Amino acid sequence: MSAQGRNGDEGVTARAPTASTLGTPMITQYQQLKAAHPDALLFFRMGDFYELFFEDAIEAAPLLDIALTRRGRHLGQDIPMCGVPAHNAEPYIAKLIRRGRKVAICEQVEDPEEARKRPGRKLLERAVVRIVTPGTLTEDGLLEARRHNYLLALAFAQRTWGAAWVDISTGDFCTEPTEPRRIPALLARLEPGELLLAEPLLNTPEVVTALGEFRDRVTPLRAEAFGLEAARARLCACFAVATVESFGSFSDAELAAAGALVDYLELTQKGSLPRLARPRRIAPKTLLEMDPATRRNLELTRSLSGDPGTSLLAVLDRTRTAAGARLLAERLMAPSCDLETIRTRLDRIQAFVDDPALRAHVRSELSRVPDLERALARLSLGRGGPRDLAAIREGLGTARSLAARLATAAPAVAALAAEIPDLEELRLRLAQFLVDEPPLHARDGGLVRPGADPELDQERSLRDEGHRHLAELEARYRAETGIASLKIRHNQVLGWFVEVPQSQLAKVPKSFGLRQSMAGASRFGTPELSELAHKIATAAENALAIELRIFEELRAQVVQAAEALARTAAVLAELDVASALAELAHTRRWSRPHLDDEPRIRIKGGRHPVVEAALEAKHVPFVANDLELGPKDRLWLVTGPNMAGKSTFLRQCALILVLAQMGSFVPAEEAEIGLVDRIFSRVGASDDLARGRSTFMVEMVETATILNQAGPRSFVILDEIGRGTATWDGLSLAWAVLEHLHDVNRCLGLFATHFHELTALAARLPALSNHTVKVKEWQGEVIFLHEVIKGAADRSYGIHVARLAGLPLSVVRRAEQLLRLLEASEPRSPTARLAEDLPLFAAAAARFVDRDPPPPPEPSPLEKLLAEIDPDELSPKAALELVYRLKELLGRCS
Numbered sequence: 001m002s003a004q005g006r007n008g009d010e011g012v013t014a015r016a017p018t019a020s021t022l023g024t025p026m027i028t029q030y031q032q033l034k035a036a037h038p039d040a041l042l043f044f045r046m047g048d049f050y051e052l053f054f055e056d057a058i059e060a061a062p063l064l065d066i067a068l069t070r071r072g073r074h075l076g077q078d079i080p081m082c083g084v085p086a087h088n089a090e091p092y093i094a095k096l097i098r099r100g101r102k103v104a105i106c107e108q109v110e111d112p113e114e115a116r117k118r119p120g121r122k123l124l125e126r127a128v129v130r131i132v133t134p135g136t137l138t139e140d141g142l143l144e145a146r147r148h149n150y151l152l153a154l155a156f157a158q159r160t161w162g163a164a165w166v167d168i169s170t171g172d173f174c175t176e177p178t179e180p181r182r183i184p185a186l187l188a189r190l191e192p193g194e195l196l197l198a199e200p201l202l203n204t205p206e207v208v209t210a211l212g213e214f215r216d217r218v219t220p221l222r223a224e225a226f227g228l229e230a231a232r233a234r235l236c237a238c239f240a241v242a243t244v245e246s247f248g249s250f251s252d253a254e255l256a257a258a259g260a261l262v263d264y265l266e267l268t269q270k271g272s273l274p275r276l277a278r279p280r281r282i283a284p285k286t287l288l289e290m291d292p293a294t295r296r297n298l299e300l301t302r303s304l305s306g307d308p309g310t311s312l313l314a315v316l317d318r319t320r321t322a323a324g325a326r327l328l329a330e331r332l333m334a335p336s337c338d339l340e341t342i343r344t345r346l347d348r349i350q351a352f353v354d355d356p357a358l359r360a361h362v363r364s365e366l367s368r369v370p371d372l373e374r375a376l377a378r379l380s381l382g383r384g385g386p387r388d389l390a391a392i393r394e395g396l397g398t399a400r401s402l403a404a405r406l407a408t409a410a411p412a413v414a415a416l417a418a419e420i421p422d423l424e425e426l427r428l429r430l431a432q433f434l435v436d437e438p439p440l441h442a443r444d445g446g447l448v449r450p451g452a453d454p455e456l457d458q459e460r461s462l463r464d465e466g467h468r469h470l471a472e473l474e475a476r477y478r479a480e481t482g483i484a485s486l487k488i489r490h491n492q493v494l495g496w497f498v499e500v501p502q503s504q505l506a507k508v509p510k511s512f513g514l515r516q517s518m519a520g521a522s523r524f525g526t527p528e529l530s531e532l533a534h535k536i537a538t539a540a541e542n543a544l545a546i547e548l549r550i551f552e553e554l555r556a557q558v559v560q561a562a563e564a565l566a567r568t569a570a571v572l573a574e575l576d577v578a579s580a581l582a583e584l585a586h587t588r589r590w591s592r593p594h595l596d597d598e599p600r601i602r603i604k605g606g607r608h609p610v611v612e613a614a615l616e617a618k619h620v621p622f623v624a625n626d627l628e629l630g631p632k633d634r635l636w637l638v639t640g641p642n643m644a645g646k647s648t649f650l651r652q653c654a655l656i657l658v659l660a661q662m663g664s665f666v667p668a669e670e671a672e673i674g675l676v677d678r679i680f681s682r683v684g685a686s687d688d689l690a691r692g693r694s695t696f697m698v699e700m701v702e703t704a705t706i707l708n709q710a711g712p713r714s715f716v717i718l719d720e721i722g723r724g725t726a727t728w729d730g731l732s733l734a735w736a737v738l739e740h741l742h743d744v745n746r747c748l749g750l751f752a753t754h755f756h757e758l759t760a761l762a763a764r765l766p767a768l769s770n771h772t773v774k775v776k777e778w779q780g781e782v783i784f785l786h787e788v789i790k791g792a793a794d795r796s797y798g799i800h801v802a803r804l805a806g807l808p809l810s811v812v813r814r815a816e817q818l819l820r821l822l823e824a825s826e827p828r829s830p831t832a833r834l835a836e837d838l839p840l841f842a843a844a845a846a847r848f849v850d851r852d853p854p855p856p857p858e859p860s861p862l863e864k865l866l867a868e869i870d871p872d873e874l875s876p877k878a879a880l881e882l883v884y885r886l887k888e889l890l891g892r893c894s
Contacts, residue, residue: 375388419567497516
């Protein structure tokens with residue numbers, strides 16, 4: 001884009017800024033504003049354009065794909081500059097925000113007419129009215145409609161950590177206590193657009209490590225921004241309360257983080273705070289935790305390749321509103337651990353499943369609901385337009401209709417609908433004044449319905465039908481004077497006047513004032529004509545002023561009802577999610593899960609929701625499988641061929657738990673699920689080359705996280721641990737991990753492997769059982785049946801899969817030959833002997849706790865005895881005697 005077509009100061013016409021418009025005073029003004037906002041690109045308003053100068057222009061031009069020009073001079077150098085049209089700046093700002101930049105919007109805050117009245121140079125006053133950052137977006141063009149955009153702050157106070165986050169486009173405001181090792185899971189759950197952190201904390205290695213991929217989204221702030229007393233004062237002022245205790249019980253760190261958020265919003269919005277809900281605290285252990293690796297491996301919101309279209313959310317999302325879609329994604333990312341909350345959500349879905357006609361009606365009504373939350377946020381910030389008011393009007397109309405229709409529905413839905421506030425008076429006022437399809441901007445006019453305001457109707461009539469009014473006055477003057485040839489005319493010198501032929505001057509009333517005499521006629525003026533002419537000349541300006549006044553009055557009424565409107569939007573989103581999940585349950589044959597606090601999982605006919613949907617599109621049936629875990633059978637060791645479906649089975653079981661605890665029906669015939677507090681997944685292969693991690697290193701890091709954090713209420717899925725290294729190293733690691741899960745973590749879980757030697761452990765580990773994926777060999781071919789059954793596989797059929805993948809036939813045949821040679825020459829597996837030699841009791845596994853382990857205690861008599869034993873020196877008789885001695889000691893210890 002060239003720099004042509006810009007308006008500058010001092011009445012400069014539409015042309016490129018020149019040396020005069022880019023003189024020293026303006027550059028000084030620019031540099032002062034830029035110095036106050038050094039970390040943002042300054043959009044400097046000049047007439048119809050936003051201009052960028054100096055380093056900002058050099059940086060922004062290639063990012064925006066616009067021309068960089070050089071005009072004027074400063075300190076002997078040409079001034080680099082580029083610009084974008086002010087009326088279409090949003091796409092350019094969006095590009096910069098996506099590149100991680102911040103944009104300071106500098107507007108002309110003085111009327112050019114007022115500037116001309118001042119003596120000296122007529123330089124317009126300018127001020128930065130807003131700083132646009134990735135976490136403070138409100139415009140639809142800058143946001144994704146169906147996902148939240150969070151601004152998150154982390155704080156450390158009184159030796160504790162706290163987090164607070166807000167979405168200013170909806171008003172959501174939450175806090176949560178945390179700690180460094182839980183920060184990665186928190187960030188993965190919320191995926192904030194921007195992260196606020198005190199500068200000193202960025203020098204802390206554990207914090208830098210915890211931030212991970214979100215390190216690039218950090219905005220460092222002065223430590224003073226997180227001051228506790230200042231935070232209390234900011235929160236009290238923001239919500240007009242005397243004490244923050246009125247919100248509930250918050251830790252000092254949570255308050256510090258929340259206060260920093262409010263301070264940052266005041267800074268970026270230049271004192272114009274958005275409407276914020278009162279802070280809501282997320283108590284510890286109320287949400288199902290999943291670390292970043294688990295979320296990635298389960299493909300909750302995007303596939304491993306980064307495609308959101310093949311994720312679980314894509315299958316789930318049948319919502320009709322943007323707010324409903326955001327709520328659905330929020331629940332998927334943060335399933336609940338509260339039974340009452342989950343059962344309430346399931347009851348609502350059940351009500352819509354049981355009443356198809358009601359479900360269809362609600363979904364049809366909701367399809368007309370605009371995004372009330374974001375419209376309200378823009379109006380509260382003064383950035384909204386007439387269409388945002390129309391969105392409020394339409395949303396309130398639908399809410400009123402649904403409240404009446406759902407009053408007689410099932411109790412779970414009727415109770416929810418009863419929470420819709422009565423805002424009929426506001427809706428009627430909006431309907432009275434707003435046209436059906438208002439313009440985008442209030443300044444465009446045409447937003448008020450004809451007949452709504454008599455004064456506006458009069459001004460519009462003068463503006464649009466001025467000539468008719470003049471013709472009516474002319475006709476009246478003719479009738480009153482009897483001068484048939486009297487005319488009302490206009491020229492640039494006299495303006496509007498009454499013209500009478502010289503032959504008719506005797507009939508002219510004395511109230512007509514002579515303005516000009518000519519040979520054939522005379523021209524007169526009248527007070528009435530002057531008044532009418534003035535009204536016609538100012539009618540357009542007056543009409544727009546009236547419309548702007550009405551718009552501000554309506555906006556103020558909407559903002560005054562903000563809390564009730566926010567509650568209305570929340571209820572509509574709840575209804576949208578419940579009816580959408582009911583529609584999904586009906587069409588996909590999903591069932592209602594039974595949840596309780598028992599440490600067990602029983603799934604009958606479970607299916608992978610994403611894979612099933614993909615197969616259904618190809619008219620291929622999905623093979624369902626069962627799962628039953630409990631205190632006596634906590635771990636399944638799953639073996640089977642490549643491509644048989646082990647990974648799919650592992651993931652589907654984890655996804656069913658996620659769906660159940662988010663309050664959804666599940667893809668299974670039946671499901672009985674004891675609440676789990678965490679889900680861990682180590683599935684698939686990936687590397688992290690940017691951080692110097694190989695595929696195997698990533699696997700070990702993720703496995704270490706599981707072994708260090710999983711507890712008895714956790715659910716773990718592990719797929720092919722140890723495959724990324726040498727065979728015996730990998731087998732040894734897989735063996736040790738499996739023992740640790742069984743003896744120390746004592747969690748529920750699934751462990752898939754190609755190390756068939758591990759199946760021998762089922763004889764030694766009482767809560768471990770062997771399962772395999774069934775295959776059938778027929779005429780030299782292998783048929784994958786995808787059915788999980790009890791038992792163990794003895795082959796992996798890797799060469800068969802290689803043949804299917806298209807390896808050259810010579811390679812496949814050579815591999816078969818080598819496999820026969822290896823199988824024939826292999827003596828009795830050393831792992832089988834090792835399994836037989838395992839002592840009945842593992843040596844001194846530290847008791848698992850969800851914190852740093854305490855110093856080791858004094859060894860017990862049982863531990864001392866085990867430490868003295870050399871298993872290789874024990875005879876069968878001595879081993880049997882040892883068992884009795886161990887049992888005797890165990891009885892004493894208990």
